[in-house]
Amino acid sequence: MSTAKAISPDSDRPWGDPGAWPAAPGVHRIPLPLPNDGLLAVNVYAIETPDADRGTALTLVDGGWAIAEAQEVLEKALSSIGAGFGDIRRFLVTHVHRDHYTQAVALRRLNGAEVVLGRREEPSLALVRGSEQEVRTRMGGALADAGAVEIAELWKRAPDDASTPNDLWELPDTWLEGDQPLTVGARTLDAVHTPGHTQGHYVFADRADGLLFAGDHVLPTITPSIGFEPDTRLQPLADFLASLAKVRAMPDLSLLPAHGPVHGSSHGRVEALLAHHDTRLELSLRALEPQADGGAGMSAYDVAGELPWTRRERTLASLDPFNTALASLETRAHLEVLVARGQAVVRRGDGAPGRYWRA
Numbered sequence: 001m002s003t004a005k006a007i008s009p010d011s012d013r014p015w016g017d018p019g020a021w022p023a024a025p026g027v028h029r030i031p032l033p034l035p036n037d038g039l040l041a042v043n044v045y046a047i048e049t050p051d052a053d054r055g056t057a058l059t060l061v062d063g064g065w066a067i068a069e070a071q072e073v074l075e076k077a078l079s080s081i082g083a084g085f086g087d088i089r090r091f092l093v094t095h096v097h098r099d100h101y102t103q104a105v106a107l108r109r110l111n112g113a114e115v116v117l118g119r120r121e122e123p124s125l126a127l128v129r130g131s132e133q134e135v136r137t138r139m140g141g142a143l144a145d146a147g148a149v150e151i152a153e154l155w156k157r158a159p160d161d162a163s164t165p166n167d168l169w170e171l172p173d174t175w176l177e178g179d180q181p182l183t184v185g186a187r188t189l190d191a192v193h194t195p196g197h198t199q200g201h202y203v204f205a206d207r208a209d210g211l212l213f214a215g216d217h218v219l220p221t222i223t224p225s226i227g228f229e230p231d232t233r234l235q236p237l238a239d240f241l242a243s244l245a246k247v248r249a250m251p252d253l254s255l256l257p258a259h260g261p262v263h264g265s266s267h268g269r270v271e272a273l274l275a276h277h278d279t280r281l282e283l284s285l286r287a288l289e290p291q292a293d294g295g296a297g298m299s300a301y302d303v304a305g306e307l308p309w310t311r312r313e314r315t316l317a318s319l320d321p322f323n324t325a326l327a328s329l330e331t332r333a334h335l336e337v338l339v340a341r342g343q344a345v346v347r348r349g350d351g352a353p354g355r356y357w358r359a
């Protein structure tokens, strides 16, 4: 079944349908629109907390994308549970991507809520607060290293992104460091650092009620992109795999994801994601020529061209430029894990793309 039509058990409807759906007692899942985005919508979760002045206040996990349409849908959903923007005391933002972070900043200007974000998002946030050209140059550099030379040029020359005003990339009020318990009303949420999707990604676990607010770290119907962030790194997948193991070592919890329906078992999805990456690592290794053959080696883009993409097993050439970029960077991340494991070797130099061989 396609992600868009997947039915969520809390609403008995396609998961992106607007509303405030009862994900758990005292927890409402509120899907907010992401127009022109394959992800369709982003779930924010409103957690009720006792409040001396108002009786009940709210902590939100994620804020959504700061666009007028999303703000309207959120306002309507909150009013259906007898609440409004003034009731939001705090935003726990799983990561710095615009569909999670920017509306938290926009609403903070209205209601003075506290915005909380992982400390390791600071370098990427500093870059997007600075110049868009610098961000594009960095992404272009990573794509060029992955051998996606034409896409790298497209990226560097792309127009500024007018959809997200630059002044929405304000700093949070509070940085999360390491793993730490947070008091949210009567609950304790364990903030668990899970780098991979981005370096500063956090999940929030309510062990007493068996809930995992998973952000984009563990998604129910798709595999999250890895390391798509301005502060690009060579090894985001090693971090991601370690973060999956970290969540697998926690109790099995109900998965409350940022994109897609709620799902019964965090362990079930973590195992599926680990198996997916095992398969991709194996396919990437098989695509490489042995170093002993003395050939020219392959770039990450060359290897990506040998692999099937999406559930429909499409070729790289049939993907649009944005998804070709994601595929090239993801393949580079797989190849770098093979290098770190001693199964592949890489050579870089003179600004040429990294070239890989089977060890």
Ligand SMILES: [Zn+2]
Binding pocket: 042, 097, 099, 100, 216, 258, 259
């Ligand atoms: Zn997201």
